[in-house]
Amino acid sequence: MNEEIQFILDAAKESMEGAMSHLEKAFIKIRAGKASxxxxxxxxxxxxxxxxxxxxxxxxxxxxxxxxxxxxxxxxxxxxxxxxxxxxxxxxxxxxxxxxxxxxVPPLTEERRIQLVKQAKAEAEDAKVSIRSARQDANKELRALEVSEDRLKNSELDVQDLTDIFSKKVDDILHAKEGEIMKV
Structure with missing residues (x-):
């Protein structure tokens, strides 16, 4: 039974890492003034x-x-x-x-910088939605297992901890990208 729970947790973590990878690729395409x-x-x-x-x-x-x-x-x-x-x-x-x-590559205007920050925030929100979706899927799979109420609660808390960690990573990456975009 522990193996099944661990498998579900690993699958959720992998899915959340995929959301982070997608976010990083999306942020590379948002230019911050330098040609690339x-x-x-x-x-x-x-x-x-x-x-x-x-x-x-x-x-x-x-x-x-x-x-x-x-x-x-x-x-x-x-x-x-x-x-x-x-x-x-x-x-x-x-x-x-x-x-x-x-x-x-023209220098960014203030207006364009604000648009790019909005675009970055939208990408970050998409990543958070993917992370929450992975949490929801993992919790659904955990509830389908025949485990005790305590084990289920502990497993759901583990999934929530993963979600919190990845959401914080998204916020940190977004904050860094905003600083990069707004720096003149």
Whole structure:
């Protein structure tokens, strides 16, 4: 019986860690002023009729803190890449110099910083919802087991402790990201 309870706790913890992993990936895409190749990670280029990630058809670099350069492996893709970046609606204005595409990352305005903080808070809330959902699922599975009332209560408390730990982690990561975004 203890093995089943431990299995349920481990599954809940794994699910909560998945929510944290997803949150960290989402936060990487929220820019905080510095240029990063990750900013273009969601851009898909029409490569001979099939949508392909930008990183698979070009070399994406950051020569300095405010510039992203995209060097396609085939010059014929310059126009496609430029169109894909524009259509991705990232707020960038790509410049094509015939060799590569250069993107100047504008400094964030106060208004844009506030929007990014709201976006970060929404992502954090989604992570917390996932964590609470994992708690709910674990508690449901625990109640389905034929265990004593005391063992059930103790197991539910363990699940709640896990939930509290992961919720605190989400709050800490959000606080750090807000500071990063609002820092001028």
């Amino acid at each position: 190749p990750v900013m273009l990670s969601g851009v898909m280029v029409d490569y001979y009729g099939s949508p392909t990630p930008l990183s698979q058809v070009s070399n994406v670099n950051t020569p300095d803190a405010r510039t992203i350069s995209v060097q396609p492996w085939e010059k014929s893709l310059l126009q496609e890449i430029e169109t894909a970046i524009t259509n991705a609606n990232l707020g960038f204005n790509p410049m094509n110099n015939g060799e590569m595409i250069i993107i100047n």
